[in-house]
Amino acid sequence: MEEYKLTKAERLSNRSHIDALFKKGNPSFHAAPFRFVWIKPETSEVDSFCQIIIICPKKRYKRAHTRNRIRRQIREIYRQNKNPLLEKLKSVNNKIALGIFYQGADEMDFQITKDIFVSALLKLASNFEKNT
RNA sequence: AGGCAAAAUCGGUUAUCGCUGAGUAAUCAGAGGAAAGUCCGGGCAACACAGAGCACCAUACUGCCUAACAGACAGGAUUUCGCAAGAAAUACAGAAAGUGCAACAGAAAGGAAACCGCCACGGCUUGCCGGGGUAAGGGUGAAAGGGUGGAGUAAGAGCCCACCGGUUUUGCAGUGAUGCAAGAUGCAGGUAAACCUUGCGGGCUGAAAGAUCAAAUAGGUGAAAAGGGUGCAAAUGGGCACCCGGGGGCUGCUCGUCCUUACUAUGUGUCUGCACGGUUUUUCACGGGUAGAUCGCUUGACCCUGCCGGUGACGGCCGGGCUAGAUAAAUGGUAAGAGCCCGACUUGUCGGGAUACAGAAUCCGGCUUACAGGUUUGCAUUUUU
């Protein structure tokens, strides 16, 4: 069963969870323009296996429309390619909160960044298998 | 044809995978002219509020429009440009309420003074000196006490006269700023985007305002419970034993057995073991309130067509319409095809592009700034006829 939806349950929106992510989150790896941070949430009330938050800092991207565009494109990539990660998480029955930083150029090439992102996600999933 | 400036405008179809809102569902809707800067003004909300003044801030020709404004419209004045017609700009109240300031230069920078001068007088060494008069000319400066001309004089001076400018009174025109005419006045500069004065205006804080619901934890308030009986001991004391009841442990359950049924200081009263108060624990209730949720939130000084009033900004009326409402924050990805733009060859194909400035966060009215492309208007230039 594969789903290509991205509902609100899959987005990180609780303030305390976000604070926990940035304070105690495992500083995982860099991958070209991306950087990932993840944590296992303390409470198990979360519905989905992986909640994400996309960060493009205002300090780096001054204009609102550039920030919007970057965030939307990353979200689109994640939506299309999230299933391998989710299946792995489901198999080990883990729930995580994931923070995705973007630090690349203002205008990004959709296809190239897509390839990078997909490989990075697979790497993250394998990393998970080792931990458990 | 390319260039500059201004104005209005911000291309867009279909399919599909998603996102946000509405709807039972089918389905429908989904960023801007500036959403930006946050520079003004209001709506709305909380709090405050007898009246007046001070302080602070903002503003400053007149009329008019408006919910309001530093905005708009109509006009006046001044300045600049122009031969003129006219165009453009204007923070456009007060310098005779007061206090300041004006480097350098210059005699003197503000109820004045005399460097070179001019003038007569006195003295003598006959071209100088002295004490006077004067401010036309020269010189300094950004600026030198209205300007030009005449009369007048020893020389001169609004000392006097004419014209021009200023101030002011009256009359006329105008809603008014003001204009025109007639008279009066001999006229102490500049700077208020120096302090300041005057007039008009401002209560203060902002949607993370504010309203409602409300978990866990901690704390607040109130109520209840921490037992009853019998016997013995004891006053330098306030304990012990047993029985009943409640709670807990041992056990799958019962019996049985064990533990427990609190503390209160040199508290207060009282005196026979009690009452009051306090502490602690447990239970219940209440209210405040955090996370969170809902409202505020999009039907509005709204948009469109037509008619009427007004020079105009704008106002009125009839009819029609509903056009984002998110909250770590929705508009994205892919594909195709007309038309458009760019480039290449060629004169109809191929390749590329979908873009400038830029993203709603409480809502409106303005201002300011950014802006590719095509459109319209104006200006100058070049080429052709």
Next chain:
RNA sequence: UGACCAGUCGUCCAAUGGUGAGGAUAUCUGAUUUUGAAUCAGGGGAUGUAGGUUCGAAUCCUGCCUGGUUAG
């Protein structure tokens, strides 16, 4: 969403509306030294931007740009 402040040589700071915007440091040139450092002498280099007020603006006023601080 509001409130406030600042912008001066490459860097850090001065300058009451008034002389050619000053000082430290850096940099350049020369001297000194076998060479370098230190020292000495000399030079270049700046008022964020566009307007306005004024005789005159880094300073006063207005718009814009950039950077920073701050409330919740």
